[in-house]
Amino acid sequence: MKRSHDWQEQLRALLHCDLKSLYPLAREKSRKLIFYVGPTNSGKTYAAMQKLMAADCGSYLAPLRLLALENYETLKANEIPVSLITGEEEIIDEESAHVCSTIEMANFQIDIDVCVIDEVQMLSDRERGWAWVNAIVGIPAETVILTGSVNALNAIREIAKYLGEELEVVKFRRKNPLEMMEYPIPLKEIPPHTALITFSRSDVLALKNRLSRRHRVSVLYGNLSPEVRREEARRFRMGESDILVATDAIAMGLNLPIETLLFTTDEKFDGISRRPLTPNEVIQIAGRAGRYGHHESGYIGATSRKVLDHITEMFHSPLKSIKPPFQVKATPSQIQQLSEHLGTKNLPKILKFFAENMRFDGPFVAANIGSMIEVSRLIDAKKGLTLEEKYMLSQAPVSTRSPLIKSAFLFYVDSIIKKKVVRYKPSIKLKGTARTELELLKAEDEVKKISLYLWLSFKLPDLFPDTQKAITARTLVNRYCEASLKVKKLLPAKPKPTEKEGRRPGGRRERTPPRRGGGYRGKRGRRR
Template identity: 55%
Template sequence: MAKKKKKLIKYNQTIRKIFGGEGFDEGITRVPLDNLIEMAMILSLKEQHLTKADLVRAFRRLWSNGDTADRALITEYLKSLDTTFKADKTVTSNEARLEKIDEILAQIEHTPGEEVAIKEQFEEVKLKKITPQRIARALMRLRNAQKRGTLEERFDGAFDDDGNFVFFHSFAFEIFEEQFHKILQLSCRPFEDEEILKLSEDALGRKLEKCKEEAIQKKREEIGHFLEIASKPNRYLDKEKIIHALKRIPEQCDFAFVPVPEEYLREILLEMFKISDIEFLSDALRLFEKKEKILFGNPEWKVSYRLMLEVEKRWIYQAVWENEPLPIDEDFETRRVEVEAQFDAELTALKDALLHEAEGLEMRAEEIETIIAHAVIDAIAQKEILEIPYKTLKTINRHFARQIEGLKLKKQREELLARTIRDFKNLFPLAREMDRKLIFHLGPTNSGKTYAAMQKLKEADTGYYLAPLRLLALEGYETLKNAGLQASLVTGEEQLIDEEAAHISSTIEMANFQVDVDVCVIDEVQMIADPDRGWAWANAIIGIPAHTVIMTGSEDALEAVQELADWLDEELEVVRFERKAPLILNHHPTSLKKLEPSTAIVAFSRRDVLALKEQLSGRYDVSVVYGNLSPEVRREEARRFREGESQILVATDAIAMGLNLPIQTILFARDSKFDGQSRRLLTPSEIRQIAGRAGRYGLHEEGYVGALTGPVLNTVTELIDEPSPPIHGPYRVMANFEHIDLIAKIVETESLSEILGFFVKHMQFDGPFVAANIENMLEIAKMVDLYNLDLKTKYHLACAPLSIGSPYLESVFHRYLIALERQEPIPFQLPDQLPPVAQTSDMLFEAEEMVKEVSLYLWLSYRFPESFVDTENALRAREILNAFIERSLRKGVFARACKRCGKPLPPNFRFGICQECFRGGRQIRRYAKK
């Protein structure tokens, strides 16, 4: 088949050369009659003695049949003539066109008049586009048009392009004892195009007659319904105006929206509302009102402007005729709010832009507001439009740039001075004096890399364990103690100091860079890539004063560790570890009704964890772990699972780091998480880190990984073996107080937020480093700058573990700041009487927030012991709250509460309010509309 197709293509190409680029059907008409007869004899055609037209048709049929033998003979014969049959440029192609049309029409029944019309239609059509199908369609349209013309004459109307029959009819109107007639334009669609050919003229006429009658009757009913409405008392129009308006209705009138004369509308709107002007458009009205606006809340900066409201005429017509109130005032108010909000946003954006230009300069916000107001007031007075014209915007920016030029020069000198503090590693002189050796224990979870590092730490005379979490620091402390070593624990809110201890277990942010040790273990070093906390790992790797620094982490951190080692010019040894227990991927999703003991289900939000706990509580004893819980509660929940008091663990990805649990099976509830900015798919590294917790070595010979649903299982299967991209610089580093103090002297300010902003924006370092992301610290710095405190106090306060975004904790923090400013002791109140268990998820959340308050108080007590004097009560409060949370997690149902009435909501309820409150709100809205 393929060979035949190639031959046919070759013959077509040869024919086009012979016929000067045209196809066979066009070129055969130029072959002389003698040659056609001769070729017919060669091919044994019976038409060899007919006319040229007959022979042309015969050869066209023969060629279109596609027989390769026939095409070969025809092609060879035409080539043997040793000539080409190009189209004669001096003769138009009209003859060939007419000949082809005659040939096609000979096979179709038609009238002489139709033949003339067809030839006129195809007069400019290319020859190859003249086909039997096109001519048949043209004949059909022609005959349809003829029938339509007959019907148009007979029924006094016309068909439009869409097939609708348009006609006029006179209707009688009677209202308020007044009678008159109006001729209106109607339309109906009596039949489809294909019906015209099928039906006789009489049948078409009957359908058209019926269609007209139905359209007339429908319009008559519309008029009757409208007149019934129009005859009722009307607040807008008297009888005389109603009759006058009806006599002026257009021929095409929708009686649902009968036009009201412009002069009547103008009179109605100007009398009833505070409208200053009206502009009439084709389908709408533009209404204008005079308004006033105060800029930046200053009564001295008042502007007048015209507010425009555009409304559809149809809506106003309907309201006028139906005697409904016109909510023009309400719409103007809505429009005013929108326009002024947009204008305020423009003002704010301009102010912010100028403040950004003046960042770090000695210029107050009030000065910038004055510059903007004076320019904007004049611009609005000229155009009466509440907006900042582009020309005015450019003028303000240009003048402001000139005004701050001198201040910027000063700022640039300050930045140049700040850039002299570039070599970050020299901020840690003790580490630089030591001949350090770096070791990287590289491997997946459950490979024994941390265990091996801790063994080295136990063997050392002095040592440091730096953990990513307080819970891990506590485990490290207990590991050292259980090995018979004297050890201290140092975290932000808890310090257990043994003066004789040579080993310290600490959270990484609390690392001490002033005490040298033999061995330091830095756990989970891949956290160096974390945008918020990564600086702590970078600082530790660069500055921890230990002869041997052992780092543990995953494969993706290798290039980062190697890059830092090269930059520090320190020896690096890489020790690889393999997973001890194999990890097996499930092939099918797992039902919540068929869970095996030692199973952990991982969700990625507190809400999902509590919802799953509620679904499972009837069938299993369940432990719960999520980030908002205190370390003590997380540890207790982990203990219950570890010791078999609960069979199932429901957790967030908090279990991915630091909890050594006897998990045999990990099940993913979701394959996405909210990372603080957006919801995204889990990364391969995150999936492996979580999945790796299954199959704890020594407890289970193998681990299993699966999911609760098919789509989530597909994601896990697809990504779990996908390699993670290596971590690269630049790495975030954090300034210490000495650094902050130096910047304060350079920029000559005691404002911590200005100093930190200066650090983030301007500090440059040698090596692969940038300033850390300290958004949370900056927000706290803005709070502490409101109080009269020294810079060192402000710095320590800005490092506090305060959750920005929690109104409760922010109010507590402000109370602490007031007391610090007054130099008053700060007591800690024990919580009020708590119920046995939390009755709702919100009640549980409140307890969790109170535990965070305790952590904040204890953290501050180690920095400001003379002010935070009530640590005993704080510790007691932590015990009470943790016990309450633990009881609630074991026994509570955690139904969410209705945001309006506070009643518990059903499990997995989609909305934030209950049905009763929703229905009540809907009734209020319905009543308001009435």
């Protein structure tokens, strides 16, 4: 009985965590938190980077690899030795005392003067919010500068109160005004320097095909690699294209000379359901218009009256504040200890138990990360992996919706089990440019497969040694994607039905749509 009681007490202690105690180096310092809060185009990130560049040592933590790369280049341009660390690459300057990295690669073991944590409103993100929580709580810097929008202000105050640390709030105002348009603008009348917003890759490419008859068009959407997004943004910035078609991938990370921003829809699919856009989403996207130094004002509108009415209402609505609790991901140590207490190495079960039973001091809750659990189920079906390997692999950048990436990942996992060296091999042959949207999609997925290989080469360099070969291949595939997006029209992924396919069951021809004047026209155009 005593042994059972001791086991229960140990489990109860394990399931209670004071998050700040996991970061002893940060707790040894008298940290100061500074929140640079303001809308898009207010100069808050620029001001934060100036503080970082003036420091003897420090780090910049980015929400995107694209932003880590851009600020790495900014520091280099200012002749500051700097290293770059993302999930896919390390560019180490032995002389550097500054690092730019993606937030998931934050280093909690190095004492620094200044750390800039960008876009802190991301702490509410279902899949990645834990990384911002860890960074805010655990970075061992004398000064921690947070940048973000006003809807994160109460959240940051809550975390600062829990930490017992000083918080200074510095408010920034937008440098030039945004104006809502009174009337919709049809596609035929859109002016240069306009960005059109939609919320799916297929809609972006359909609009590109349609607009390319009259305009030079750049595109931005989430499935494009950071390098291709940069090139598309450069084309728009340099005037090589006059129209930009984008998803909400535009909302973060790119400075673009957009004068007019038009929503083509007021709904999006959020992974669960199709729903109307919220004030936070509309305001974040709208803020990309009217870039300071390029245009005196930014104009926000839509391509239809229905969409314009909803966008106007959301634009003038208050931002919804981010509220606790904030998600915290399990540490490898917690996973190992739970495994021992539960008597199982089944990772999905351990993750589920963690999410349902772990309790934290302060405004935090155990994370239930859907993508991680989905990947862990794939891994757990394999025999021969240690629990540590399973947990590491469950965090790999895997899109299970892509057959190419899913099959590549499972092949890589089998190779890890067999301790077999994996050479990078391309899955596609590149010829000229993509002719169809499907060919372009295959190239985009190949870049993601390369990213997965590079992520594994970072974790397991002995088994995945072709780092340079994969980087070279990524450059070639990115160039192929860039060239393909310059083509005026890509054929749809599904070809149009042939004349034979267009017949009704029974062999009768489908009627063509009615034309002006009424009636239907037969084979030779005579009215019936």
